[in-house]
Amino acid sequence: MECFDPDQVAVRSAHFIGGRYVEGSADTMDVKRPSDGLSYAGLPVADADLVDQAVQDSWHAFRSSNWARCAPRERARILRRWADLIDADVKTLAPLEATGSTRPVKDVATWDVPFTADGIRFFAEWADKIGGDVLPTRNDNLGMTIAEPYGVIGAIAPWNLPLVMGSWKVAPALAAGNAVVLKPSEMTPFSILRLAELAIEAGMPEGIFNIVQGDGRTTGDALCRHPRISKVTFTGSTRTGAAIMATCAEHGTKSVTLELGGKSPQVVFADLPDLEKTARTVARAITLNAGQVCVAGSRLIVQRAVADRFVERLCAIFAELKAGNTWDPGTTMSPIISKREMERIDGIVQRSVTEGARVVAGGCRIATGNEGAFYQPTLLSNVDSRMDAVKAEIFGPVITVQVFDDEEEALVLADHPEYGLAAGVHTADIGRALRMARGIEAGTVWINRYGRSSDYVIPTGGYKRSGIGKDLGRQAYEANLRFKSVLVDFAKNG
Numbered sequence: 001m002e003c004f005d006p007d008q009v010a011v012r013s014a015h016f017i018g019g020r021y022v023e024g025s026a027d028t029m030d031v032k033r034p035s036d037g038l039s040y041a042g043l044p045v046a047d048a049d050l051v052d053q054a055v056q057d058s059w060h061a062f063r064s065s066n067w068a069r070c071a072p073r074e075r076a077r078i079l080r081r082w083a084d085l086i087d088a089d090v091k092t093l094a095p096l097e098a099t100g101s102t103r104p105v106k107d108v109a110t111w112d113v114p115f116t117a118d119g120i121r122f123f124a125e126w127a128d129k130i131g132g133d134v135l136p137t138r139n140d141n142l143g144m145t146i147a148e149p150y151g152v153i154g155a156i157a158p159w160n161l162p163l164v165m166g167s168w169k170v171a172p173a174l175a176a177g178n179a180v181v182l183k184p185s186e187m188t189p190f191s192i193l194r195l196a197e198l199a200i201e202a203g204m205p206e207g208i209f210n211i212v213q214g215d216g217r218t219t220g221d222a223l224c225r226h227p228r229i230s231k232v233t234f235t236g237s238t239r240t241g242a243a244i245m246a247t248c249a250e251h252g253t254k255s256v257t258l259e260l261g262g263k264s265p266q267v268v269f270a271d272l273p274d275l276e277k278t279a280r281t282v283a284r285a286i287t288l289n290a291g292q293v294c295v296a297g298s299r300l301i302v303q304r305a306v307a308d309r310f311v312e313r314l315c316a317i318f319a320e321l322k323a324g325n326t327w328d329p330g331t332t333m334s335p336i337i338s339k340r341e342m343e344r345i346d347g348i349v350q351r352s353v354t355e356g357a358r359v360v361a362g363g364c365r366i367a368t369g370n371e372g373a374f375y376q377p378t379l380l381s382n383v384d385s386r387m388d389a390v391k392a393e394i395f396g397p398v399i400t401v402q403v404f405d406d407e408e409e410a411l412v413l414a415d416h417p418e419y420g421l422a423a424g425v426h427t428a429d430i431g432r433a434l435r436m437a438r439g440i441e442a443g444t445v446w447i448n449r450y451g452r453s454s455d456y457v458i459p460t461g462g463y464k465r466s467g468i469g470k471d472l473g474r475q476a477y478e479a480n481l482r483f484k485s486v487l488v489d490f491a492k493n494g
């Protein structure tokens with residue numbers, strides 16, 4: 001993918017309802033490019049009336065179109081065609097995603113777009129796999145469960161990987177036969193519109209996949225409250241997830257899937273298989289998308305015998321990274337989503353330093369001469385678990401280092417009192433690796449690797465305050481179905 005001019009990227013500032021773009025009201029929000037902080041489009045904000053229109057249209061499409069009723073293989077075929085169109089559209093999608101997000105164009109073209117398309121294919125394959133069960137009732141009765149879609153599912157996505165995160169909300173819901181109304185993040189709202197357009201081209205009935213634009217307080221809240229929304233699938237911060245859960249409890253006892261924040265440990269034992277490879281893995285886990293990833297490995301927990309060598313290598317790898325605009329294919333270090341977020345990240349770093357932390361690498365912003373927000377990959381030592389740097393989700397390129405002597409101590413340090421999203425363990429001892437995997441209270445434990453793979457069969461989701469339910473895997477598909485019990489009595493009279 002070559003360097004491109006972000007001013008030449010056409011952005012459609014609209015909602016997508018009933019299979020077409022719907023231009024917004026005058027009520028717009030400013031959307032900025034993270035790389036240079038320039039406003040590049042206005043975002044229409046859907047109020048409760050427009051959300052109602054989108055949900056009603058969607059409900060109508062769910063009831064009247066063939067989407068839920070057709071043979072599941074036909075639905076799967078349309079979803080696969082959609083995925084193929086997404087792959088073929090990379091030259092449009094990659095600049096669109098890179099312009100408005102923190103994702104460098106090369107990464108979008110080689111990872112985000114194909115990963116999005118392939119994830120849709122994965123869920124398409126589930127469409128005819130789960131229908132329900134026949135149950136062991138008395139002999140003259142037939143008892144069964146029938147899997148059915150919910151109807152209209154409300155989906156709310158975060159800003160950090162707009163296409164991938166958005167599609168993880170939408171694809172399993174659609175594959176299960178639901179209609180969806182998605183609200184993308186107000187900070188990265190545009191690229192997913194192109195996906196909705198391609199869905200229509202692939203043959204998805206109009207009104208089955210809709211997008212309403214706006215902020216959380218106005219649009220997101222109206223979506224969660226709407227009486228025709230029977231389930232909400234959300235990815236975002238733990239705080240918003242809790243607010244959404246409360247709204248869903250109050251307005252219809254709706255089912256929720258919540259993929260929330262994390263503060264994930266990366267535990268490195270002295271018997272690690274390969275120091276260079278592990279250091280690169282650990283570095284990537286905290287610098288990918290400038291640490292703005294829910295599973296960012298933000299706490300390095302390293303055994304004393306290798307600690308100094310490992311930290312030294314990590315800092316050297318940090319120094320190789322090249323911060324730059326997302327439209328430059330040479331960029332390997334993403335911008336922070338906004339100046340405000342960068343200031344929040346720096347605030348946590350500076351407060352920790354006041355509390356006694358030592359800056360081993362980074363520790364300040366990267367000057368750009370414009371409004372772009374970049375932060376140096378940062379490593380803090382001399383920290384303890386009472387500091388925000390160790391406790392709070394920073395969502396930036398900041399890693400703390402804590403040193404341990406034995407396995408029991410590693411386990412105590414790895415455990416976080418609130419979060420339990422993911423963890424990494426690096427050791428050549430399989431017994432130790434499995435003991436750690438059993439012991440760490442987290443939804444995912446990676447051994448001798450870090451990060452999700454393209455094995456979509458492996459579910460992802462959090463323990464504790466990191467969430468409820470799963471994205472990916474069979475579980476993510478199943479969570480978009482509800483099960484009706486049917487009991488037939490065929491006993492002979494008399």
Ligand code: NAD
Binds near residue numbers: 183216243260395
């Ligand atoms: P956020 O919670 O601020 O916003 C997420 C979405 O919720 C946005 O679309 C926002 O407009 C909407 N929203 C906000 N308030 C709302 C309300 N009251 N009702 C309905 N919708 C509302 O999160 P963010 O800053 O966009 O994303 C970063 C967070 O997401 C981090 O905490 C990160 O860990 C988390 N995340 C988790 C996963 C995962 O799989 N567990 C993946 C990506 C991001």
